[in-house]
Amino acid sequence: MLPTFLPFLASPETGGPLTLTVRRREGEEIIEGSLCDDAGQSYPIEQGIPRLLPREMRDAQISEIAARDAQVVEYDKMAFLNWFGKVEIPLTRRALGALPTDKLLEAGCGTGRMSRILAGGVQEMAAIDFSFESLRVVQKKLRNAGITNVHLAQADLCCLPFASSAFDRVVSCQVLEHVPGPEARAAAVASLARVLKPSGTLALSAYKHSLMTRAFGEKEGMHDGGIPFFRFTKSELRETLGAGFKVHSVTGALVYLYLAQCTRS
Ligand SMILES: C[S@@+](CC[C@H](N)C(=O)[O-])C[C@H]1O[C@@H](n2cnc3c(N)ncnc32)[C@H](O)[C@@H]1O
Structure with missing residues (x-):
């Protein structure tokens, strides 16, 4: 984690500021340390990645x-996804x-199938996932490619650990369908809307x-290993998106996916 990530961050529980304690650095990068919120809750930084999951999860x-942690190697090698990504x-x-x-x-962000390409088009990027092992794969890819404008964090989509209006744009691909139940999906949409600037774009x-x-x-069910899914009409x-966003378009161009373009309402 670079110190320049700190201004983006906020407690996933209270939304308040986080105080950084550094235990080990390598150059600019903070490898081990912690982030403490205004309620006294401490979140570790391990192997250079802040772990900002809320205490209670479904x-x-x-x-x-x-x-996801167990399937990280298989997911990263999925030939179909890597081919499909070209479109x-x-x-x-x-x-x-x-x-x-x-x-x-x-x-x-999963194992970073899109992260390096997305990072090339922007000034600064944060990539989150709740699978720490997936983030470790992304970290390795970014380091190998010499990409330094991406901040990684372990976080839950429903409880994003960022300051309100921290981002100009948000992208989330093939994730919302894995958030279990209408209540959690509504929390995810509210969380995505909160961290986006007014009139910012969500794809x-x-x-x-x-x-x-x-x-x-099936309309909904479980993939192998216990990964919930829900297929949207x-x-x-x-x-679902309309609760936090103005939805400009929903296209079916991506075969088994809908792609929505929205702005924060
Ligand atoms: C199908 S993968 C897509 C990954 C990547 N966006 C891509 O297109 O390759 C879904 C990812 O969403 C993550 N995920 C699912 N629910 C999440 C949540 N509530 N918070 C954070 N990440 C979540 C999973 O760990 C997984 O890496």
């Missing part, structure tokens, strides 16, 4: 974190419309409940 999310990433970037001066949040993709899944699939995605 059982389905705890099971997903374990599954998905340009369309997502177009919906996001990021400028070189922007501060961008990637919410649910978000999520599983589509298509003709194919209506005929042969177009109107459900519009309605």
